[in-house]
Each structure stands twice: as structure tokens, then as C-alpha cells.
Amino acid sequence: MDLKYTPEQIAFRQEVRTWMQANVPKVPLQDFDTEEGFMQHRAWEKKLNEGGWGMVTWPRELGGRSCNLIEWLIFEEEYWRAGAPLRVNQNGIFLLGPTLMEYGTDEQKKRFLPRMASCEDMWAQAWSEPGAGSDMAAIRTKAVRDGDHYVINGQKTWSTRARWADWGFGLFRTDPESERHHGLSYILVPLDLPGITIRPIRQLNGLAGFAEIFFDDVKVPVENLLGKEGGGWGVAMATAGFERGLMLRSPARYQETARRLVSLYLANREEADRDASIRDAVIKAWMDAEAYTLSTYRTASKLVQGGKIGPESSTNKIFWSELDIHMHETAMRILGPRAELLPEGPDADGVGNWLDGFLFSLAGPIYAGSNEIQRNIIAERMLGMPR
Amino acid sequence: MDLKYTPEQIAFRQEVRTWMQANVPKVPLQDFDTEEGFMQHRAWEKKLNEGGWGMVTWPRELGGRSCNLIEWLIFEEEYWRAGAPLRVNQNGIFLLGPTLMEYGTDEQKKRFLPRMASCEDMWAQAWSEPGAGSDMAAIRTKAVRDGDHYVINGQKTWSTRARWADWGFGLFRTDPESERHHGLSYILVPLDLPGITIRPIRQLNGLAGFAEIFFDDVKVPVENLLGKEGGGWGVAMATAGFERGLMLRSPARYQETARRLVSLYLANREEADRDASIRDAVIKAWMDAEAYTLSTYRTASKLVQGGKIGPESSTNKIFWSELDIHMHETAMRILGPRAELLPEGPDADGVGNWLDGFLFSLAGPIYAGSNEIQRNIIAERMLGMPR
Amino acid sequence: MDFTFSEDQIAFRDTMHSFFAKELPVETIRKLWENEAADASSIRADLAGKIAEQGLFALSVPEDFGGLGLSDVDWVLMTQELGYYGVTDDVVDTAYIAVGILAGLPDDQPVKAEWLGRIAEGGVRVAVGHPANRLIAHADRADLLLLWHNDEVHAVPAASVQVSVNSSVDLGRRLCRVNWTPSPATRIADAALGKSLWADALNRGALAAAGQMLGLAQRMVDISIAYTAERKQFGKPIGSFQAVKHHLANVAVKSEFSRPVLERAAYALAEGQSQAGEFVSHAKLACGEAAWLASRSGIQVHGAMGYTWEVDLQIFMKRAWALDAAWGDRAVHKNRIADGYLRADALLGAGNTFN
């Protein structure tokens, strides 16, 4: 037990902080669920990558910094602390990137990774289907081998920002006779191919960050197969564990929300304290954001020392999603009658983006496996309860 | 909508109040889960009955007052307000009594009801079995017809105060080939018969208010059958609905707890307000006790006018059990470090019987059908969701 | 002691239920939310005319002034319908809250007869500027504004005010800041009378919000039940999973125990009982909690669909959030209860529920 940073880690933090201070956009970018915002974010990540901060956990030879998880946490803290933009490239660099490194052929790596790093190719995920949400093994979209191509027919959904992305990746059923998680293959698909139709899905805040992707006899060359034909489930699962979740759900994000919540409370203290339970809710926000951070550092330090992640990691999803809702609900309560105002209005002073954050937080208990399913997993795999 | 009492109702309330003021024991009785307490409570109910207040909802010809549900609620309010003892005779007069009135033969009524009213016979229920808790249709204790007797073999459990009661009533499997709720019969059993062994079950507070009843070739005359042989399930269910639950869970009880909680809070206000959320919890206690009362009056007024009880009554159990726990938890929090003290101790000033009430409240979500099962029932029967 | 509604009351409620089901389907709300520029104003005018034909605006206008003279108790049923169908605030603000203020004026106040009459006919909208609300709903489309100034009531025609409009998360709700100048000509009640009129208006506003939130909770449950019966996962309708059932059962419990609270509050207000304020606050908190839980549970059982614009749930969810802090936020109402009941001389415990 040694809960101190090494001098190298402190120096690394300082290096990140200096770069961020100099480079983070002073004016917030547009929402990346709009076309304009998407382009702004893409440009920002290009710059981030040019500065050498695009993918700090990637190996040096691929343009990263070979950071371990502790260093990555430090990087994230400084990134969020500086108020830097959300990562529009996350599907590529955190989800597909590590998978490509593990399962891609040398040619695939050479072909995809540098363009991913430089934001020349933006990637969208294509996992879910209308009938296969939390139950991914129910995937039905077919990819039928025809000579040196797969011919894809079917539909994917909840594909984040697919409208503006260049490529999609996901699982497709290459063996039409197969069931559940057998007979699936992991395929990379250019989204500008003939036969592809992309239809936006509007989310709660009215913006269309999601999309459905329709495939109608779409021909994809077989060299776009990642891993073995029929082995897609294994490829998908191998990188679907803790690290992936961690990359997407950095504790720094929640700590910054907690910090902003405390500020909001202090700025409205007299009003807020009329409801005696609000102070309690703010204390809880601080406590749980700290707990999430500590837990992440704890797991990271175990992994850095060669330890393995256990089934207890399935508790993460429930904890951060409930924490996120709790903090935003508390903010809404502090704002009281102002909470409902859209921030553009002339009288919406001080409401900030809490409402939008609240709407976003509501997706937390649902996506990436609903919290009900997570509880089943915890009970069965971690506690060993009967199926 | 007319939420006023009639002059007759007001006069009735006054009559109850006057009698209670004159007769309720000044010193609290012993816990009725002890033998001495049981006898004290039995004596009190004898006196109550002699005053004409033993079973106000029973018809006049049986010694009651033919009170309707609104009058019953008024009676209960005055009973609780006066701090009168818990009803040790409740299994008889509220559970078995109405069932006997509906299904008993004239002879059975004559034989059992007057002695029940006068507390000469005390009744214990014998429903649950070790393998049939929330799932009553899983009853396995057999009653095999042999001439003019049933021969009972098996085991009942969670029988309240069976150790000191004279009779038991419950469902027994008279058709050994039958399954689930078929082939069950409703039988009345003297608890002093040869072959009966009663073993106390200690509850959380260390007292043994429950008991197991073991039947080993117990011979019960067939005239102790209530309703038809094999028709026990129908008999049991006919009176298992709202009225039964209501009689056992008078809103007045929760209102008095809420009143005592407010007093406790006021008496410890400075201490309690150090934790800003306690005041909120006290407000919630008042609100929910009121809501439970209002809801009960609402249903009662509908029934009094000839309306029928709907599936929404299945929400009651969840509401009162959570309310009861909430109030006692709040009291424990107000008492802080004193909450753990048993009230007999020399330094336990002011703790009252909150700890014991807290322990008792924990049984609420479990007995009479666990709250999980109640939620299933609400979802399926009230909301019409698929099984 | 009778909690039941009369046959007439039930019949009127049923009529309005069928009426809104036909005239205000969700598609119409969507049009009004999304299509402010094009045909929205003709849809609004058409709907307003039809609502007027139903007599809704005459409901609590006293009979002497051309109305039906019904009471707060009748509004309990009506506000639940308005909530269930997501009817915009201008209707209830005009027909219930503004009428309440106007009806409380002395008969010789000319504004009273004129505007009660016009409201009863259904052709006008009145906005109410109560100090409990930071902004005024629908002030930009009102014909008359009833405004607070040092406890006085002022009646100000639309032409005499300047209005800035804010959007709410409920896109059907327009929250306005109003600039205006009080004058003797606009004053229709002095501070003494005004104080009691504004107090009543707060109670009516809170009660109307409570009724709507309870209706909204019901709507969200209905939408969720329908969705979970149809949608399948792991080969079974998701509504058959215990976790999904328990989510909605919990909402049902909250709703069931809010309804009598709402009804008691309305009755107490209609009867002028001294604790009416506390009872209204109780109703607002209880119904608000039911609606809040319905939105949280609703989105959860909808899975990813619950996060989309397409699913109807979002419309009613957002309206519920908007109403939660309208006419006094939770702090206001909790504090009224604390002031009334957390005190040594309060009437508490068994036997003190009804006067």
C-alpha cells in the first residue's frame, strides 16, 4: 500500500497539464452530436494527436506513449481538469484500436491504425440490432461469403455518430445456420459503400447522435474480416472487459461533475439549504465520485502489477451510472424552478449544461448492458448464485 | 366527495373515547409474546368485550356492534390514541371469526363464536409450513379421513402464540393425490390433542411469539371441518382479501407511530438537526402515515357504498411495511448512539420501545406474502403485465 | 365520510378522456413541439376551439357569471386528464387558476364580470404571474395577465406588456419574463385582498400541478406497460421479467397512495379548511414523487428506446420534470408541512386526519 505518485508520474502530470493549458479550446465546441460539432471535435483530436496526446495508452511505435493504466488515469485527470472536449474518436482508439492490435493482421494494422490515430478515418460501432440490445448473441444481420466478398444484409442500430463516420465495425452472422454466439464474424465496413443507408435516431435532447445502418446487398472485401471467420464473438469479448469500460468511463469525468456540483451548491447555498436534504445529496456526490476514483486506481494498480481483473469489475457499471444520475438530479434540485430551462433562453442565467447532462445520465443505467443485466451478472459470476 | 364525519360518527367516536379513557390500563402490559403478557392481554380483551368493544364489526346478535368500515376506522383511531394494548385475540376475531360467519354451520357458529368473543378460546393460525411460506398452495400436511375423524400428520410453522392458544385453524391436504390448491380442507384443531407437539420459535428480539406445531397421528372429529372437504382454498381465500389485511393493519397504528416520531424528533431536535436529512425523513413519515390513512378511508367509503375492492388493494402491503420500517429507522437515526440500547438498561433514558418496534417492522416486508411477491401480483393483476 | 365522485363528475371526466384521446394524440403534441413555424398556430386554434366547446373553461366560473360553478374537487379529475394527455399550461392557468382569482374579486369590480364571461366562453387565455414562479407560463400568448405587485393584483392587457420567451425542456411550455408597469388603472385588488387571492392561487397552482403529475405518472406507466408487453428479449416479452415488473409495480404503489392525498387536499381547499395549505403541499410532493419515479422507471424499462425522441415516453417525462418545481419547489412544500406539523401543538396522530 503506497498511495503516492512517483516523481515520474508527477512530472508526467505536469507535462500533460502544460500542454492542455496551452491547447484546450477556450470556447466550448459545439455538441459532437451535430455535424458541425463532429467536425470541430475531429479537428481537436487531430491536434491532440499531433501533440502526442491522442492515444497515450497505445504503444510508442504506433504513435502512442505506452502509458500504463495509472499514467492513463493521470492523463485523464488533467484532460478533464482542463475542460477539454469529449472524445469523438473514442470508438476507434479505445474500442477498435486495441482489438486490431491483438487480432489484426500486420497489413490490417498498417492499413487502419495510423489513419485512426490521425482522425483521417473516424469509426462507428455497429453492434446492436433492433432485436439484439442487451442480448448481443441474438444478432441476425447476415454476411454471406461470395468469392472474395461478404454480402451483408440486415440492420444495425444505436450506432453512435455513424452519419459522419467513415467506417463501421461490428459482428455479423457469417454462418446462416448458426445460433447465439456461434457463427459470428467481426467485420470492418466502409460506410460509403453502395447499399448502405444511414438513418439518424434522435435522442432525448433532440439531437441525432445515434443512427441506424441498413445493409442491402452490401459487398465488403474478405480482407476486412478481423480474426477468423466465425470467431467474431471471441474477438469482441476479448477486449470487452474492464479496460474498455474504464477507457470510456474515466473517473475524472465524475470527479469534475462532483466539483461543479459543489460549486453550484455553494453558489446557491441559501436557496438550496431550504431543502435540508440537498446538502446530504451533495456530500454523497463527493463521496461516491471519490469512491469511484479510488476503486479505479485500486484495480489499475493491481493490473499494472500483473494482477487479473476479477468478476467484481461488473459492479462498475452500476456504480458510475447511478452516481451520474444522482449528481445530475441533485443539480436539478438545486436549480429548482430554473432546472427545466433550456440554456439558450434569455432568463436561463446560471443553469449551465446540467439539464443536458441529466438527460445524458439517464442513458447510463441502460446502455452497455442494462443495470438489471449487470445485477444478474454480479449475482451469478461474482457471488456464485444459481442461474 | 364529503370528507366529514356524520354527527352519529362523531358521537360514536366520543363514546369510544370515554370508555377507553376510563378503562385502558395505565401501566403497559408485558409483551404478549411472553406467557405472562399473553395472559394479561387475554384478560384485557375479556374486559374489552365485556364493555362491548371486543369486536365492533361483528353483528349485534353475536355480541358486536355491526359497525361498518368507517366506524371501525374511528374505533381503531380511538383505541390506538388511548394507547390500548395490541390485540392478542386478532387471529380469532378478525381472521377466523368472519370466515366462520360466512362458511360455518349454525352449530359451528354457536359453538365457537361466543367463546371466541369472550376470550375463553384463544385461536392460533396454522397456515404456513416449512416448505410453503409465500407459496401457500404447496401445503403438504395431511388430514386423512378415517371414519368420523381426520388423522393429521405433518408440520405447521410461524403459528403466532400457538404455545398459549387453545385452538388452531388452517388448511390441510385431505386428498393425498391432489396438487397445489386443490384437495385442501379448512380444519379447526384443538391444540391440546394427543400427538400435537408445539415448539417455540424465537424471533429477533429473543422472545418466542411464534411456534411450530407438529402433528403425529392427531385425530380431529369431522365436525371440525369448515366448509366442504376439499374446498378449503376457496374458504381461505374468500376472506383473505382487503378486509382481513385492513383489520390487521389499522392505519391508526401508523399514525400513532408517526405522532410519536414527531415527538421524538422535537424532543431531540438540536441533536437530530445535525444530520440535515433527518427532518426530511420525519416529514415523509407524517406524509406517508396520512396517505395510508386516507387511502384506507377512501377504500372503506367505496366498500360501504357497495363498491368492490379492486386489485389495487395489493399495493397496501408494500406501502405500510415500507412506511413502518422508514419510521422506525428514522427513530433509530434520531436516537443515534442510544438506538442500540435495550430499554431495561440504567442509561437507556428516552429510548422507549423504538428498538423493539424496529425489529418488528423488519418482518413487515416478509410476512403475509413477501413484498417481492406482492410486486409480482401488482404487475400481473393490477397492471396486466405478462406472467 | 365519502371519497367517491358523483356520477356526473365521473361522466364529465370520461367525456374529457375520450375527447383528448381523439383530439390530442401524441402526433399532435409532436407537431406543436417541432413545428412552431408552420401550421402550429392553426392546430392550436383548432384545438382551443374544440376544448371550449366541451365547456372546460366554464367549469369553475360561478353560475352568476355564465359558468358551471364547480369546485376544486372537480378539478382533481380534470387535472389528471390534462396531465395524462399533456395539455399545455394555458388551459389550466386560465380555466382554474385565473378564474379562482377573478371569482374572488368583489362583484363591483368590472374586470370580474367581463373576463369571467369571456373565459367561460372559451375564447381567451389568461396568464397568471404568481411570485412563486420565477417566470410566467404562456404570457406571450395571453389576452390578459393577472400580475402580482406588492401583494396587489393587477389585470394587464397583453398590449401593455413586453415579453421575453424561454423554452422549457417541455417544448410545449413557454416561460416568459414580463416587463410591465403597475398603475392604479391596472390594480384590481388591494394588498389585503390580494394576499389571500395569491395564497389561494398558489394552492390551486400547486394542486393543478399535482393532479397533472399524477396523470402523467399514469400515462408513463401505460406507455411502459404497452412497450414491455410487445418488446421481446431472450425470447420472452420483457414485461415478464421480474425486474421490469417490480419497476412498474413500485410506480403503481406510489400513484395509488398519492391519489387520496390529492383528493383530500382539493376537498380541504374547496371547504376553506385551515390546513388546506399543508394538504396541498403534501399532494404536490406525493404526486411529484410518483411522476418522478414513473419517469425513471419508464425510461429504465424502455431500455435504449427510452432514450430516444421517437418514443412517446419522453414527452410526458419532460412535462413531469417541468411541473415538479412549478408552483413551489419541493423545499417550499416540505417547509409548509414542517411549519404546520413539526411542532408541539400540531394536531397529529390517530383521529386527526379529518376535521
Add this chain to the structure above:
Amino acid sequence: MDFTFSEDQIAFRDTMHSFFAKELPVETIRKLWENEAADASSIRADLAGKIAEQGLFALSVPEDFGGLGLSDVDWVLMTQELGYYGVTDDVVDTAYIAVGILAGLPDDQPVKAEWLGRIAEGGVRVAVGHPANRLIAHADRADLLLLWHNDEVHAVPAASVQVSVNSSVDLGRRLCRVNWTPSPATRIADAALGKSLWADALNRGALAAAGQMLGLAQRMVDISIAYTAERKQFGKPIGSFQAVKHHLANVAVKSEFSRPVLERAAYALAEGQSQAGEFVSHAKLACGEAAWLASRSGIQVHGAMGYTWEVDLQIFMKRAWALDAAWGDRAVHKNRIADGYLRADALLGAGNTFN
């Protein structure tokens, strides 16, 4: 940055785990709870001797005084074991909290060497009368009492005090009021030193309670898992029902996210970090919540059995309730956090978790 424990630490934890599993089965606790009159004192003496043999009492006695000189961090693992097995308060009060006070005395204070030595040997019990606790645990069986008087520390032999004993809901816990007379002869630290010793003692007491509550939560979960795997209803083990799973999964989540909080607090205390107090309060609250939820969920999944004396759950549940308000109730600890972090100059947000 390393959250892992050393192999030695883990090994000692595992040893104690096996030791208590063998030497303190629930049947023994039941005997001690129920059988005060008969062989209880011989059971206690036997157990005390065996614990002493394990070296537990020497754990944080400085090496110069015959101990192992281990730190607060080592106690994190140990207190979880003490909680898991329901070990009575006298052990941790003596071996951790009293040792902490005594070790903070100047070396020339003769009480220090004498009692640290005796404690390390394992044959004595010391009760600690901290002003945060209304009553003193196990004062009636202590050999020495460390008592607060105007921030001074007094060491008072058992013979010089009068004790009245109260029972707790946890029948293994004896809460005493102690009558005694402070004198220059009993004073072992003046108010200046005493103030810091008592502050550290509060932190150690709260941390020990937190660790025990986390261990208790784990025990209650283990008991519940075992019960629900065995018990059948509707033909299936009740542990296969979604509602039962979700109850216990929720406890697992709370426990998982309490553990690193507990560890951080112990580390901060051992290192003398300035926010150690707030971190300890966080640990007490988080672990308390986990234990509270474990008791509520445990009783729920046990069904009617959970309400009985027979089922082991009740023993650990009651101990958890008792510890919840010991060494500062929730208000105390929430307020420490609020004082430390709800302020404009607090170090909050990303990057401020570790010094």
C-alpha cells in the same frame, strides 16, 4: 501508486481468518450471548488466550515496547476479519485504539511501557472512554481504563471506578457508564497532548468500526448466499429469482466501492495526512451504508427465517447496527466531510484524490 497489500499482510489476514473460523464459530457466539451465567467466562478466557497466542495484541505495539509496530493499514485487513467473525469490542479497543493512545505518550511516562508491554502479551484488556461515545464498551471487564477529562488522558485502574452496565441489541456488547474521579495521579497526558491523542483515537475508532462493518456486510452476504442456494420455493432455489439476486448484487456493489475508501483512509491516517479525518468519515459512512444494506437485504432474502433468532444472520446484523452510531454517528461524519469539502477553497475534482 499501489493499493495492494504485501504477501505478509495477506498471509497474516488469512491466518486470522482460519483461526477465527475454527475458534469462534457462531455456536460460540450464541453461547456467549445466551449463557452469561454458566460457562461463558471460561469460554471467554479460553478464546482470549488463543487470540493472544496469535499475536493480535502485539500488532501495533511499537517494536521498542515488545510489539510488531504495524500500522493503521494492517488494521484494515484485521478489522474486516474481526467484523466478519463478530469478535467483541474489547479486542480492537485494546489492541488498536488503546495502543494508539499509549504509543502517543512520551517515553518517560511509565504507564506507556508498562501497559504496552502487558497488552502485547495479550493478557489484559483496556477500555477507552472517548467523549464521542456516550457509554464505554466493556469497561466492566477492563483491567485499565483510558478516560477523557477536559481533553486530558487519564489512566485509571479497574479497581478505582464504579461501573453500571447496559445491554446492547448486540448482546456481546456491554456498554458502561463509568463513575470515577480524575486526579493528578491518574493523568497521563495534559490537554494539549490529549487533544491530539483523542482526535487520533476517534479516527482509529471510526476506522475500526468501518472495517468491522465491511466485514459484517461480507458475512451477511455469505450467509444469505448460502441460505438462498439451499432454500427452495416454487420448485427452484430462491437464489435463482431475479429479485433475490438483485438484493444481494446491490450489497456487493456497495461493498466493492467501500473497500478502497477504507484503505485510503487508513493510509492517510498512517501517513498523518491533513485530510485523514474526512477520509475516515467517508469510510465510516460508506462501510456503514454497505452493512446497513446488507442487513436489510439479508433479512429480506431470508424470508420469514430472517426474522428468527435461529438464523445466524441476526447476530451480525445486530452487531452492524450497534457499530453504525459508535465512534460518531452519521451526522458527525457527514459534518466533517461538509466542513472539509463544501467550501470554496476545498481541493476538489480530478487530480485531487491523492496528495
